[in-house]
Amino acid sequence: MTMARTNTVIVLLGPPGAGKGTQADRIKREIGLTHVSTGDMFRDEVARGTELGLKAKAYMDRGDLVPDEVTIGMLLGRLAQQQGGILLDGFPRTLEQAKALDRALEERGSAVDRVLAIAVPDDELLSRLSGRWLCRNCGAVYHEKNQPPKQAGKCDACGGELYQRDDDKREAAVRRLERQRPPDALIGHYRSQGKLVEVDGQRSVDAVGDDLIAALR
Ligand code: ADP
Numbered sequence: 254m255t256m257a258r259t260n261t262v263i264v265l266l267g268p269p270g271a272g273k274g275t276q277a278d279r280i281k282r283e284i285g286l287t288h289v290s291t292g293d294m295f296r297d298e299v300a301r302g303t304e305l306g307l308k309a310k311a312y313m314d315r316g317d318l319v320p321d322e323v324t325i326g327m328l329l330g331r332l333a334q335q336q337g338g339i340l341l342d343g344f345p346r347t348l349e350q351a352k353a354l355d356r357a358l359e360e361r362g363s364a365v366d367r368v369l370a371i372a373v374p375d376d377e378l379l380s381r382l383s384g385r386w387l388c389r390n391c392g393a394v395y396h397e398k399n400q401p402p403k404q405a406g407k408c409d410a411c412g413g414e415l416y417q418r419d420d421d422k423r424e425a426a427v428r429r430l431e432r433q434r435p436p437d438a439l440i441g442h443y444r445s446q447g448k449l450v451e452v453d454g455q456r457s458v459d460a461v462g463d464d465l466i467a468a469l470r
């Protein structure tokens with residue numbers, strides 16, 4: 254069975270820097286799902302100076318989770334507009350979020366199909382976050398050592414300007430690693446539903462991606 258049914262819902266779980274965004278890019282191309290990242294949605298709200306962005310910004314700057322009621326409201330609003338299959342990246346991050354997602358999907362006669370958990374040790378995560386560069390235009394992800402762009406500061410895909418996130422600086426990154434690892438209760442929720450696939454993320458981008466794709470076919 255391939256996962257590209259119209260109402261497929263895949264969740265990517267993992268600590269900050271595990272490679273969720275990097276792998277989402279490949280999965281959405283190969284499986285044909287819409288990539289929805291709550292981190293990207295929040296950054297967009299902040300950039301546009303919306304009320305939601307103002308609420309989220311202080312939490313994001315500190316490296317804390319945005320409160321559940323704000324995050325759940327935003328994601329469910331996005332879900333309501335969604336037609337085809339979806340790849341969730343960075344949501345859910347708490348058990349409450351997972352339960353809200355289950356309820357909303359159930360109302361649509363749908364459910365989470367599979368949860369892909371990418372595991373990477375802390376020291377590797379810090380080095381990934383500190384070297385991460387993103388395209389301001391298309392969101393492509395690079396790393397100054399592991400996945401460098403052909404030309405420093407410029408996106409290979411679209412020529413856009415590359416930037417580093419403020420919350421990838423050491424202090425906020427350390428705090429995110431302390432506070433934003435998927436909690437055991439969240440992992441347990443999906444394990445007990447028989448949906449969890451755990452993948453060793455401390456390998457090459459291609460090797461990790463091969464395992465994730467295999468888990469979806
Ligand atoms: P997340 O979305 O989980 O926070 P990203 O996909 O943004 O993580 O990846 C974090 C950083 O690690 C990026 O700079 C990316 O280029 C790099 N990276 C991703 N996967 C790997 C990997 N398997 N090996 C080495 N570096 C990686």
Ligand code: AMP
Binds near residue numbers: 269292
């Ligand atoms: P990310 O791009 O996934 O690293 O997320 C960036 C920031 O957005 C996080 O540090 C949180 O402050 C916030 N955020 C993203 N997703 C969530 C979520 N599911 N729950 C709470 N906060 C989130």
